[in-house]
Amino acid sequence: MNFRYKLQQFLYGRYIFYGIDLLTKILAITCITLSVINLFLASFIVYIIETVLFILMFLRLFSKNIPARQQENQKDLNLFNKFKNLFTLSRRRYNDRQTxxxxxxxxxxxxxxxxxxxxxxxxxxxxxxxxxxxxxx
Ligand SMILES: [Zn+2]
Structure with a gap:
């Protein structure tokens, strides 16, 4: 067995096989940001938070319960769109405030x-x- 085949067998049927979703991206960005901040802070608490988020991200990515992950993703997208619409409306209100x-x-x-x-x-x-x-x- 070659490595590529083994990797495909491992990933097949896992959530990461369907692509990377919004929450995973947010978790990854938060982890990277915390790591950079922690370069200067060198705080143990920030390190723990960072590690927990990292583990959560990987548990999500390699989960086999795909319907549950897709449901979570849909909720996240709805929430994200709500905020996006609120932001768009605020910007339009501000631009139109004279007229x-x-x-x-x-x-x-x-x-x-x-x-x-x-x-x-x-x-x-x-x-x-x-x-x-x-x-x-
Ligand atoms: Zn009406």
Missing amino acids: HIYKKCPHCAVMLRLPKRKGEHTVNCPRCKNNFKVKVR
Whole structure:
């Protein structure tokens, strides 16, 4: 048996066979960052944390319970996208602050981008077709 074949047999059916997911990347980046920081700190506690994260990363990568790992990955991706959307919205709000306001529809909670005109206005939500009042100062 050659080494390549043995390695393939070992990896087959393990999570790493499907690629490296978001949580594994975050764990790897955190481990590397902690290692670099610990070069200067030389702290035993940081070393322990780093080692635990490293072991967790490898347990995840070589796990055979693929459905559970994929489920975890989906949760992580949903959370990541939530933060990403929040960040995108914040950036858009900041860029549009002179010309537009952002209001949540009280009926369906969708975020609406409205032109910034002073006074009280009635807004018709394009999603749920309900009306609500908005005051712009
Ligand atoms: Zn609505």
